[in-house]
Amino acid sequence: MSSIVLSVVVPMYNEEAVIPALVERLRPALDQLAVGYEVVAVDDGSADRTAQLLFEHGRTWPELRLVKLRHNSGHQAALTAGLQRSRGDWVVSIDADLQDPPETIAEMLRAAREQGLDVVYGVRSDRSTDSFFKRNTAGAYYRLMRRMVGADVPSQAGDFRLLSREVVDVLKALPERTPVYRLLVPSLGFSSGTVPYARERRAAGETKYPLRKMVALAWDSAANFSAAPLRVATWLGAFAFVACLALMIFGVVVWANGTVIPGWTSLFIAVLLLSAVQLICLGLLGEYVARIYKTVQDRPTFHIGFDSASQETTIPQQRSAATAR
Missing domain, CATH: 1.10.287 (Helix Hairpins)
Incomplete structure (x- = not known):
């Protein structure tokens, strides 16, 4: 068994506003688990100070690991990079906006160990903090996916999930170019369970999933898993x-x-x-x-520019927003 029991993968894009709140809540939630862990924060080519802030927090939080992509590759690609770089026996993926509460990770890990599960989905039991449009479009998306892909797709389960190392290794070996993990993971057939939680409001900043990206995700889901x-x-x-x-x-x-x-x-x-x-x-x-x-x-969907776990150099300076465009 690895000395790192738990890896927490956090894809980020222009999240400098939420990083202080994320560190303030995520670190105590993980410290109380009393297991070896790492936080793999994947900076998806941000144009703000996301990478610099993560690097600075990493000086006082040794478990925080920065993986920086060379350019913006998309949420699912950043999540793939984090899964591939993770080293824990269990891997949790969670967004940085704190809409998925970090305190639920302890319950997910406990359920996986006690029930012998390979996958534990965080299921949103209360979406009252979302807009009327978001709640209804999300409901329509899950109904459509369950009809097209099958009933194995858990309703109201996004990218907040816990995976065993065996599941992660299988995902790494798949030749998927544009993976949609909320459909890909259920299709593998591993033993799974759910942990309900109430979805919270975004802690800071603006959503990185506008209507355009939601439509693109729905199309990728349909095209990848159904004819x-x-x-x-x-x-x-x-x-x-x-x-x-x-x-x-x-x-x-x-x-x-x-x-x-x-x-x-x-x-x-x-x-x-x-x-x-x-x-x-x-x-x-x-x-x-x-x-x-x-x-x-067979071109890579992302390029790693920096990994604080394997490099002792200072982080490369971030380009300005004007240059990034």
Whole structure:
């Protein structure tokens, strides 16, 4: 067994405002566990002072480890970097905004040990602090994923989870290019349980998951784990065929009755309908081809620029926000 029992992976992007509150709550929660631990804080190419603040806190908190990516690679990529660099027998992933309470980690670790579980999901039992739009879109997302992927996907479970070393090793060996861990982990079939908690308000700063990223996550989830979008293209093609067949019958009937019509209207509608469906189908096929292309390229999704656990040098100076853009 490793001397490090627990690794806590915290992806961060422009979180300088919340770091003091995070350290103030996370450190006591982990110290009281009385086990060897490390906090793997992954700076996802932040344009603010996130990396500098983490490095400074690391001088007085030796368990705090900074892993800095060379450029912004996305939340799931930063989470992947943290999982790959973690060394603990158990690994917890948690966001930096403190909406997922660090105090729940002790309950998750206890449940895993006592019940012999490989995965423990933090499940949001109360989302009253979220906006009406966020609560309803999140509910729709989980319902859709459970229909597409299967009932193994726990409802209201995000990226706050505890994994055994065996699960982490399996995840590291998978060839996923754009992993969505909230679907990928349940698909592995390891023994799992849940720990409920009340979702809190963001401690400081602004959300790093606007509507655009939420939509992108939903699309990655659907495209990575289901061929349903391709089946949508098939159904669109079938609908277009039926519509064109109806137009053809209509044209024959009108011709048989000897009714004189301009003709261009029905032709125009048919061309528009066929063109639209063909473009939709090509777009869906193109999305899957693009994923195959990325997989064949086999390029890394992130690049480690600095790891305080293996480097004794000072942290490289952060670029200014203007330069980062």
